Amino acid sequence: MAKLTTIGFDADDTLWQNEQFFRLTEQRFQALLADHAAPEALVTRLLEAEKRNLAHYGFGIKGFTLSMIETAVEITQGRVPASIIGEILSAGREMLSHPVETLPHARETLERLADDYRIVLITKGDLFDQERKLAQSGLGDFFDAVEIVSDKNEATYRRIFSRHGDGAEHSMMVGNSLKSDVVPAVRAGSWGVFIPHDLTWVLEHMEAPADEPRFRELPHLGELPALLERLG
Known part of the structure; x- marks a missing residue:
């Protein structure tokens, strides 16, 4: 692998x-x-x-x-x-202008992984709003790079993981949207880890690629370090 x-x-x-x-x-x-x-x-x-x-x-x-x-x-x-x-x-x-509320396990997971991996924030949406939320979250120092994109597709992940890493095959994408975070990353050749959220927008719903060998689903971010250890 x-x-x-x-x-x-x-x-x-x-x-x-x-x-x-x-x-x-x-x-x-x-x-x-x-x-x-x-x-x-x-x-x-x-x-x-x-x-x-x-x-x-x-x-x-x-x-x-x-x-x-x-x-x-x-x-x-x-x-x-x-x-x-x-x-x-x-x-x-x-x-x-609403204050940012980080989710459980976000900070501790980034802290555990930051020394061993290149960590990249890949988010879509309004540039100013995403920059505001990142600054207020207090998580910015954990990221080696930040990419705020208009959409997420296979080409997006190939480009970003080539620019900030060693290519898609050496990379993993973690997120709550099957449509934007997981499926296109897997199709690009990366690992895709699905972390469900109770309120994911209906337009981000998609069938999970359960048969894909590089797809995983975890109950929360706190399980990610253990998954990475199992994958070696």
Whole structure:
């Protein structure tokens, strides 16, 4: 087996909480438009808007905020009160300034691995927001490199692991998204380690590549050092 020299970590919902703030804001959005649509219908329309807008706004809070505004306009047939638009914008700003909450085992795992591997943060989303969260997390010193990308696919991992490591075959990607973190990394030739999170966004769901020899699933980050020891 090719010796592992480099480990990539996802950020949102792998090292720190993220999706829970989207869910709370979504609930606030439902309350604002309760007189115009049932909660289930509103969530469906919002998700449709987010899907449409990914190609234009990318991943992150700003695109989510714009999708909420677009949905509010559609649901009310253009009659949404300016006060509701103001509330949506305020909710987006609050998300962008919310304190970072690191997940259990994140710091201790990075501490244990930092001396033996090149550690790379590989995250997608808004540049300013991801930089803010990394700075506030207190985890920045553990990383040999940070890559904030617009999307994660096979080419992304091949490029990053060649730039910051010894190639994909000598690398591992760890994250909570099968679609973004695990499956494309495995297809690129890396190891892919899935750490489930209770609130992973529905658009990041995908069937686990259970038959792939380089796929592993762990209950939490604290199990990662033991896995690496078993892999040798």
